[in-house]
Amino acid sequence: MLLGLWLIAVAVFSIRTPEFLRPQNMLDMTRHFTEIGVMSLSMTALLIAGGIDLSVASILAMSGVVLGWMYRAEVMLPLCIAAALISGAVMGAVNGVCIAYLRLPPVIVTLATMALFRGLAIGFTGGEKVSGFPQGFIAIGQGQFFGVIPNQLPLLLLLAFIVWFVLHRTVWGRYIFAIGANETAAKFSGVPVEATKFWLYVASGLMAAVAGVLYVARFNTAKADAAMGAELDVITAALLGGTPITGGEGTLVGTMLALLLLSTLRRGLDMAQVGVEQQAILIGAILISAVVVSQRQGATFTLKRGWKLKRLIWQQKEP
Numbered sequence: 001m002l003l004g005l006w007l008i009a010v011a012v013f014s015i016r017t018p019e020f021l022r023p024q025n026m027l028d029m030t031r032h033f034t035e036i037g038v039m040s041l042s043m044t045a046l047l048i049a050g051g052i053d054l055s056v057a058s059i060l061a062m063s064g065v066v067l068g069w070m071y072r073a074e075v076m077l078p079l080c081i082a083a084a085l086i087s088g089a090v091m092g093a094v095n096g097v098c099i100a101y102l103r104l105p106p107v108i109v110t111l112a113t114m115a116l117f118r119g120l121a122i123g124f125t126g127g128e129k130v131s132g133f134p135q136g137f138i139a140i141g142q143g144q145f146f147g148v149i150p151n152q153l154p155l156l157l158l159l160a161f162i163v164w165f166v167l168h169r170t171v172w173g174r175y176i177f178a179i180g181a182n183e184t185a186a187k188f189s190g191v192p193v194e195a196t197k198f199w200l201y202v203a204s205g206l207m208a209a210v211a212g213v214l215y216v217a218r219f220n221t222a223k224a225d226a227a228m229g230a231e232l233d234v235i236t237a238a239l240l241g242g243t244p245i246t247g248g249e250g251t252l253v254g255t256m257l258a259l260l261l262l263s264t265l266r267r268g269l270d271m272a273q274v275g276v277e278q279q280a281i282l283i284g285a286i287l288i289s290a291v292v293v294s295q296r297q298g299a300t301f302t303l304k305r306g307w308k309l310k311r312l313i314w315q316q317k318e319p
Helices: 002-016 023-031 034-048 056-072 077-101 106-125 135-142 152-169 171-181 183-188 193-219 230-240 252-271 276-317
Strands: none
Touching: 002 252, 023 152, 023 252, 034 056, 034 152, 034 171, 034 193, 034 230, 034 252, 056 077, 056 106, 056 193, 056 230, 077 106, 077 193, 135 193, 152 171, 152 193, 152 252, 171 183, 171 193, 183 193, 230 252, 230 276, 252 276
């Protein structure tokens, strides 16, 4: 379905703007959704486990600010990058402690930290931007392999493979699906629910920090208002990709296809000179549609599990 919608979108935009189908434009389009893509990978895992993280864009901005602030203090660039990644993991740990161990609702916690981390980023910089990074670092976000493939694309594909492997080929991945399907049953089955949820949020913070480093490299600027509203695109990609908000199931392939569709819409609407406000309305409508579809999928999933359970009970009662 998503692949079909993407082909329709490509056809419409190519008719409206012939330059849209140029190979260089299609490849360059991937450069502009890498940060969203990196964060949507961990968001998919969180949604499968029945969680959510509204603070990812704020963590991106704060991590970028840490990188820029340390670089301005003449700290070696590799240490600046390491500090940015560590800060993202720490912010994710704050979310994880509140949600996993204090048992606070994920939406409330991450909504609060979304404002908190963004406020810290503004306080760190006083609203000032940091730029002038070395050319080798800028090449991460602006360079190309063989003059064609954006440098960020292989990193996104590598991270997607790692997350897929963890979800579908490790015990931790089975824990994530079990928690999303039935947290109480998972706990009675011996699944370390609190620890799994905690590390999921740490991973989400780390992935947002990776996105923050890529963002700074692409724009050659660290700023507190980076990626404002990007959490909307991240959640939309995961939900539209078929991961229900009720948890228990999901697929990274769907998330990547949804990400491709959203980036195509963004790029096509930009080339068609459609305003940012109209684009926001369209993305919001897509998000509402995705939530409606995911809720129906979640209800069907729950109903199927219920019927399976009833059949097992009836079979046990039969003489």
